[in-house]
Amino acid sequence: MSELPTTNDPRQGYPSASSMDRIAACPGSHQLITSLRSSSGGGMERARVQDEKGNIWTRRGTDIHAAFRELLLGQVPTYDSKVVEPARELVREVRTVVQVASSIFPIGAWHGEGSLLDAVGEEWMLTMETRLWATTPAGNRFSGQYDLALTNETRGLAVILDAKTGWANVEPAPSNLQLRTLLSLAHHAFGCTDALVAILQPAVAAPSQARYQPEDIEPALASIDAIVDGAYAGGALNPSLGACKYCPAKLHCDQLTLIHLMHSLRHIPADHAKALEQCELADLVSAEVRAEAKRQLAYDPASVPGWELRVSHRRAVPNTQAAYDALVNERGMSAQQFHACCKLGIGKAESTLASLLNLKVPEAKRALAAKLGDQLILTASEPSLVPINAAETDATPTTSD
Ligand code: SF4
Numbered sequence: 206m207s208e209l210p211t212t213n214d215p216r217q218g219y220p221s222a223s224s225m226d227r228i229a230a231c232p233g234s235h236q237l238i239t240s241l242r243s244s245s246g247g248g249m250e251r252a253r254v255q256d257e258k259g260n261i262w263t264r265r266g267t268d269i270h271a272a273f274r275e276l277l278l279g280q281v282p283t284y285d286s287k288v289v290e291p292a293r294e295l296v297r298e299v300r301t302v303v304q305v306a307s308s309i310f311p312i313g314a315w316h317g318e319g320s321l322l323d324a325v326g327e328e329w330m331l332t333m334e335t336r337l338w339a340t341t342p343a344g345n346r347f348s349g350q351y352d353l354a355l356t357n358e359t360r361g362l363a364v365i366l367d368a369k370t371g372w373a374n375v376e377p378a379p380s381n382l383q384l385r386t387l388l389s390l391a392h393h394a395f396g397c398t399d400a401l402v403a404i405l406q407p408a409v410a411a412p413s414q415a416r417y418q419p420e421d422i423e424p425a426l427a428s429i430d431a432i433v434d435g436a437y438a439g440g441a442l443n444p445s446l447g448a449c450k451y452c453p454a455k456l457h458c459d460q461l462t463l464i465h466l467m468h469s470l471r472h473i474p475a476d477h478a479k480a481l482e483q484c485e486l487a488d489l490v491s492a493e494v495r496a497e498a499k500r501q502l503a504y505d506p507a508s509v510p511g512w513e514l515r516v517s518h519r520r521a522v523p524n525t526q527a528a529y530d531a532l533v534n535e536r537g538m539s540a541q542q543f544h545a546c547c548k549l550g551i552g553k554a555e556s557t558l559a560s561l562l563n564l565k566v567p568e569a570k571r572a573l574a575a576k577l578g579d580q581l582i583l584t585a586s587e588p589s590l591v592p593i594n595a596a597e598t599d600a601t602p603t604t605s606d
Contacts (some may be wrong), residue, residue: 212591215336215348215350216348217345217348217349218238218239218242218349218547219345219346219348220235220348220433220472221347221348221350221351222347222348222349222350222382222383222384222386222387223349223383225382225383225385225386226382226383226434226447226448226449226480227427227448227452228432228435228436229382229432229435229450230443230445230447230448231441231442231443231444231448231452232296232432232435232436232438232439232440232441232443232503233341233439233440233442234312234440234442234452234458235435235437235439235443236437236440236540237440237442237454237457237458238454239454241436241454241457242262249482249510258514260370265370266287266370266371268284268288269288269291269292269293269295269333269370270352270368270370271284272284272288272289272292272333273292273295273296273352273368274333275292276292276296277296277299277320277321277333277353278290278317278320278321279319279320279323280319286560289368290565291370291407291408293408294407294408294565295368295370295405296317297317297407298368298403298405298407298411299315299317299321299366299405299411300315300316300410301411302364302366302401302403302405302414303315303321303355303364303562305324305401305414306355306364309401309416310357310362310364310399310401311326311328311356311357312325312326312362312364313325313355315324321355324571327357328357328359328442329355329356329357330355330356330357330358331353331354331355332356333352333353333354333356333571334347334350334352334353334593335350335351336348336349336350336353337340337349337350337351337387337388337390337391337394338390338393339389339392339393339433340393340528346433346442347386347390347429348360348435349383349386349387349390349392351365351366351367351387352366352368352405354366354387354391355604356391356397357502358395358424358500359394360399361395361396361397361398361399362397362400363388363399363401363551364396364398364400364401364402364403365387365388365400365402365403366386366402366404367381367383367384367385367401367402367403367404367405367432369404369405369406369408369409369556369568370404370408371406371408372408372409376403376410377404377413378402378404378415379415381404381415382405382584383430383434384402384404384415385402385425385429386429387402388400388402388417388422388425389425389426389429389430392422392426393530397422398422399416399417399418399419399420400415400416400417401414401415401416402414402415402417403415404509406429407470416450424538430431440460442458442459443460444458444460444461444486444591445482445486446482446485446489448571449461449486450486450601455489455490455493455495456490456493456494460579461486461489461490462490463487463490463491466483466486466487466490466513467484467487469483470483470487471482481575481590481592482592485592498512499514499564502514515516525547525596528543528598529543551581554573555565555569555573556569558572558573567592
């Protein structure tokens with residue numbers, strides 16, 4: 206356990222469920238991050254926490270999780286519909302998973318109304334956003350936080366759910382290391398020997414579920430232990446898009462410097478797939494360099510000689526009706542001329558239709574397309590290079606671990 210605890214991060218610098226994929230792909234990353242944390246005196250951690258707090262997607266995820274909690278407990282949600290609707294989608298997915306659980310475990314069915322806790326039965330405990338730790342006599346070893354767990358400690362059973370509010374592709378439940386780590390932690394915590402684990406990601410797909418039966422537990426624990434052992438042993442730094450994307454060390458990692466990447470590129474001109482991955486990695490590094498410079502300039506405008514933070518302004522008319530009154534009613538522009546200057550925001554029209562007709566967004570999309578008919582046209586952009594299976598918008602991950 207060589208990692209120094211840090212004050213702001215509940216993971217305290219130890220390997221965690223959410224970093225298990227990165228550590229498995231790049232075993233050396235944990236030790237590198239540990240040494241950077243020590244040498245930055247907590248500055249690296251503060252910068253990360255500051256970034257996450259200010260991130261609109263993180264705040265959205267946090268609010269959705271809070272509304273999700275209210276709905277699961279049968280409470281009236283205190284958030285607006287933009288937050289409550291995705292939370293309701295998560296609740297629908299919980300109902301689906303609990304239905305599956307009730308076919309394999311002695312757990313009560315739940316129809317999505319009232320408190321989940323009241324429905325599942327007295328033997329079951331409901332906990333949310335709880336961090337578990339695996340410890341040894343020497344101290345903490347690794348941790349993980351689940352979004353929701355139903356546990357029956359008497360029988361060693363658990364239903365463990367991870368709720369994603371973003372659109373990033375995640376590994377399906379059977380091979381998902383975050384879920385496997387949570388299972389391992391549930392085993393450490395109360396001897397869980399049979400569990401249903403699931404990822405809820407309604408923005409992307411139906412729940413992805415996997416069951417770990419008693420015979421699966423030992424191999425699962427061993428695979429997580431091997432990854433954690435690798436983290437503490439150090440080892441090779443192994444850059445890849447999946448590992449580096451959210452790695453907090455990417456600005457400082459020798460394996461990921463632009464020079465290193467450009468050097469690699471020169472030696473693999475014929476391998477376009479590999480070369481493109483290297484380009485994506487180079488983009489990651491340059492984005493991180495820019496983000497770091499912005500952070501520094503925000504704190505100290507003289508910190509990066511020759512550069513400043515400059516806000517550019519674009520003219521906008523947020524109130525189209527007021528503009529219509531001013532130009533058509535008062536200045537003689539015809540309604541036709543006015544509308545020729547305007548563009549319909551399709552996303553906005555869809556969300557307005559969704560709340561007007563009480564539809565889910567995909568239904569509102571279909572309704573809008575049916576209503577507009579030929580008026581809705583598809584325009585093609587210049588083709589862009591997109592890695593297969595990664596075309597979806599990749600939003601910042603949720604607050605959970
Ligand atoms: S930036 Fe990439 S290669 Fe470097 S430590 Fe992180 S995951 Fe490993």
